[in-house]
Amino acid sequence: MTPSPARIARAAIALVLLGWAGAAAPRAGATTAGEAGGTHAAAATATAERRDVDRFDTVVIDAGHGGDDHGAAGPGGLLEKDLVLDVAKRLAARLRDQGLRVVMTRESDRAVPLAGRTVAANAAGGDLFLSIHANAAPSRKARGIETYFASLEATDEAARSLASRENAAFREAAAAPEAGGDALGAILGDLIESEHFRDSDEFARLAHGELSAIDPVPARGVKQAPFTVLMGVEMPATLVEIGFITNPQEERALGRAERQDEIAAALERAVREFARRHDARRGFAESTAGGGQ
Numbered sequence: 278m279t280p281s282p283a284r285i286a287r288a289a290i291a292l293v294l295l296g297w298a299g300a301a302a303p304r305a306g307a308t309t310a311g312e313a314g315g316t317h318a319a320a321a322t323a324t325a326e327r328r329d330v331d332r333f334d335t336v337v338i339d340a341g342h343g344g345d346d347h348g349a350a351g352p353g354g355l356l357e358k359d360l361v362l363d364v365a366k367r368l369a370a371r372l373r374d375q376g377l378r379v380v381m382t383r384e385s386d387r388a389v390p391l392a393g394r395t396v397a398a399n400a401a402g403g404d405l406f407l408s409i410h411a412n413a414a415p416s417r418k419a420r421g422i423e424t425y426f427a428s429l430e431a432t433d434e435a436a437r438s439l440a441s442r443e444n445a446a447f448r449e450a451a452a453a454p455e456a457g458g459d460a461l462g463a464i465l466g467d468l469i470e471s472e473h474f475r476d477s478d479e480f481a482r483l484a485h486g487e488l489s490a491i492d493p494v495p496a497r498g499v500k501q502a503p504f505t506v507l508m509g510v511e512m513p514a515t516l517v518e519i520g521f522i523t524n525p526q527e528e529r530a531l532g533r534a535e536r537q538d539e540i541a542a543a544l545e546r547a548v549r550e551f552a553r554r555h556d557a558r559r560g561f562a563e564s565t566a567g568g569g570q
């Protein structure tokens with residue numbers, strides 16, 4: 278789907294309010310998705326111009342944090358930024374094997390501004406945005422997965438404080454609510470009234486179902502919260518917290534390659550089912566992600 282000029286304008290205004298200070302406008306040919314060197318990004322942009330805009334073909338994977346922003350840290354020393362990058366890379370490889378195009382907001386341990394991730398996702402023309410994080414809590418007993426989609430209203434106090442923590446990791450974004458005030462709220466409110474709200478909810482439930490099935494502890498549910506990284510994204514967008522890095526048992530499990538691959542496989546199944554439904558609704562008999570050749 279092609280966003281209307283008005284939507285693009287609103288998204289651009291939102292990004293300015295969010296404090297994005299990048300040099301490039303989010304137009305075709307200019308991408309912020311690539312790593313330094315950018316050959317992959319250039320190839321991806323060329324592909325974007327030729328791609329079928331209706332069929333599900335592009336997934337944006339956002340590994341949370343990076344660089345100086347470590348995210349949460351486990352008692353054993355595992356850092357959220359490293360864990361989520363490992364899982365993101367495994368998922369990307371799996372989806373590429375399915376013939377899907379994957380754009381990653383980062384592919385190495387580097388800082389990427391929050392709004393820059395949004396710009397990269399929109400420039401890529403993604404059909405789905407998936408942000409991967411790991412949870413933290415003052416109590417070491419807290420455990421289990423949580424899945425989120427964006428809303429101005431948080432499901433509960435815990436969801437609100439989680440979004441606040443994830444948002445505050447990015448200084449420039451954290452400054453925006455005070456700077457933007459009601460105007461920012463109005464723009465974001467308008468953005469999330471979009472058709473993507475229902476699809477974000479749908480993917481969040483698929484992802485949560487697949488992750489719950491492989492998790493030995495009860496899952497914590499699909500929730501809503503005002504995650505800045507999801508707000509300006511012009512596509513269905515979900516954020517998964519793949520477990521509590523602050524729980525010593527979960528930290529040990531999450532640090533294992535087998536567990537990371539299980540999580541990637543579960544997310545791959547969710548993406549493939551979402552792609553199948555997406556394409557079926559648009560009259561495509563078989564999705565590129567459906568496994569058929």
Ligand SMILES: [Zn+2]
Binds near residue numbers: 348349357410411443
């Ligand atoms: Zn995080």
